[in-house]
Amino acid sequence: MNGEENKDCKKTCFVVMGFGKKTEFETGRVLDLDKSYKNMIKPAVEGAGLKCIRADEIVHSGLIDAPMYEQLLNADVVVADLSTSNKNAFYELGVRHALRPFTTVVICEDGIKTFPFDISHVAIRQYHHLGEDIGFEEVMRFREQLTKAISEIMSKDPRDKDSPVYTFLNGLTPPEIAAVQAKVHEAVAFNFKTIENAMEVGVEGNNKPKEQSTQTETHSILMEQVDQAQKEGDWQKAKTLLSAVRQMKLDEIQKQQDTATIKLTEPQEDPYILQRLALITYKSKKPDEKNALIEAHDLLKLLNPGTSNDTETLGLWGAVHKRLFDITLERKHLDEAIRAYERGFFIRNDYYNGINFAYLLNVRASQEMNRAESIADFVDAQRVRKEVLETCKQWLKDNPVPHANEIPANALIEYLKSWYWVKATMGEAYLGMGEDDKAQTELQEAFSKAPEGWMRGSTEDQLSKLEMLLSNSPLRFIKDD
Numbered sequence: 001m002n003g004e005e006n007k008d009c010k011k012t013c014f015v016v017m018g019f020g021k022k023t024e025f026e027t028g029r030v031l032d033l034d035k036s037y038k039n040m041i042k043p044a045v046e047g048a049g050l051k052c053i054r055a056d057e058i059v060h061s062g063l064i065d066a067p068m069y070e071q072l073l074n075a076d077v078v079v080a081d082l083s084t085s086n087k088n089a090f091y092e093l094g095v096r097h098a099l100r101p102f103t104t105v106v107i108c109e110d111g112i113k114t115f116p117f118d119i120s121h122v123a124i125r126q127y128h129h130l131g132e133d134i135g136f137e138e139v140m141r142f143r144e145q146l147t148k149a150i151s152e153i154m155s156k157d158p159r160d161k162d163s164p165v166y167t168f169l170n171g172l173t174p175p176e177i178a179a180v181q182a183k184v185h186e187a188v189a190f191n192f193k194t195i196e197n198a199m200e201v202g203v204e205g206n207n208k209p210k211e212q213s214t215q216t217e218t219h220s221i222l223m224e225q226v227d228q229a230q231k232e233g234d235w236q237k238a239k240t241l242l243s244a245v246r247q248m249k250l251d252e253i254q255k256q257q258d259t260a261t262i263k264l265t266e267p268q269e270d271p272y273i274l275q276r277l278a279l280i281t282y283k284s285k286k287p288d289e290k291n292a293l294i295e296a297h298d299l300l301k302l303l304n305p306g307t308s309n310d311t312e313t314l315g316l317w318g319a320v321h322k323r324l325f326d327i328t329l330e331r332k333h334l335d336e337a338i339r340a341y342e343r344g345f346f347i348r349n350d351y352y353n354g355i356n357f358a359y360l361l362n363v364r365a366s367q368e369m370n371r372a373e374s375i376a377d378f379v380d381a382q383r384v385r386k387e388v389l390e391t392c393k394q395w396l397k398d399n400p401v402p403h404a405n406e407i408p409a410n411a412l413i414e415y416l417k418s419w420y421w422v423k424a425t426m427g428e429a430y431l432g433m434g435e436d437d438k439a440q441t442e443l444q445e446a447f448s449k450a451p452e453g454w455m456r457g458s459t460e461d462q463l464s465k466l467e468m469l470l471s472n473s474p475l476r477f478i479k480d481d
Contacts, residue, residue: 013050014071016092017081020272023310044146056219083109101166102159235284314344354388362469374474385429416451
């Protein structure tokens, strides 16, 4: 057997998990599951010598259900990540446990508080997620642990049962798969080959063959093209690509509804796709900034921001209305932005929602004709900043700056992006509280390590607006006895 044949016959691992950024509703945190997959899970699986695939990497026509069930039946190993209590992941894990008595590895982010009783006795390997990113040391620790776990279960003969179905129902015989095994492996190998070829010509975007239809591209490849366009600041291209992804998902939902026994009156779209499309839309400023914001507003409205507890949705809703207020000066947009940032801050207690909430309280204080209301908003802004400072200090304590020689350059840049915004937020918080010396210390440190030049400009623009608001403090109306 030559090397190419051996490559095609490599054993496979199917990963069951959500895509993109998802909210963990027990804690209100937003986890970037794509970073879990790309930085930890996929490298760990490949380190154990298996081909790794997630549902968004499967090339298919029609419904995804058939190839997904084939993977759950035939994959040599299934890794199921239950982070954010994803309903589909739990269901697919149940299907796998019913079909195969062994070679299923269950993992989960350690922020989850409780597991359903039915899997409480299943071994679950946990990792620590920072939300938007994962620390480098944690990535390397869990990669090693997962690679070892997969290698061990593949090397045992006979293999240990890890399915509670086959553990508690002794003598149960798994479905006979020998007759279809070769055919399915051939289809899986073809899918991998198609993905690899598409990755070679499609990721850069510029050299993709024109005749290649988006229907033959995977969700994963299109999202990588969106990432690249966004990194280059080509918001219009990113919007076009992501709109194509959205339409693919809508077509999938429609096909599922056409075959479903129970018809949903309002089938829900993927929140991550809508959130990101809204961000890209208002960043594009096409056909003009106001209309782009209105279009983003309409996209986010599909996620019911008035009642949503998804902090990503609330943060975007606040940002859109903040910009609409800047353009129109209509008070309703200011109030809506404040409500969104306030809820996002108290649900998640994160510095981004908090510092924007405080800033907009100062804006409203400057607009308010009633002195008592103006003073109340100004004081509340100071209190929020104190809480934001504590959140930022805790982040820095939990995530110390790594030495440059300890981690890859790209990982250090990603860390510094998060670190920069934490330090810049602390500088803004101190400035808003009137502690100018501390503000300058934090800001100068942030500016000295800003990984991208535009970051400083964005911060300085926000600070100049805040200084104008502070110069007209309503506290001047309070007279000491």
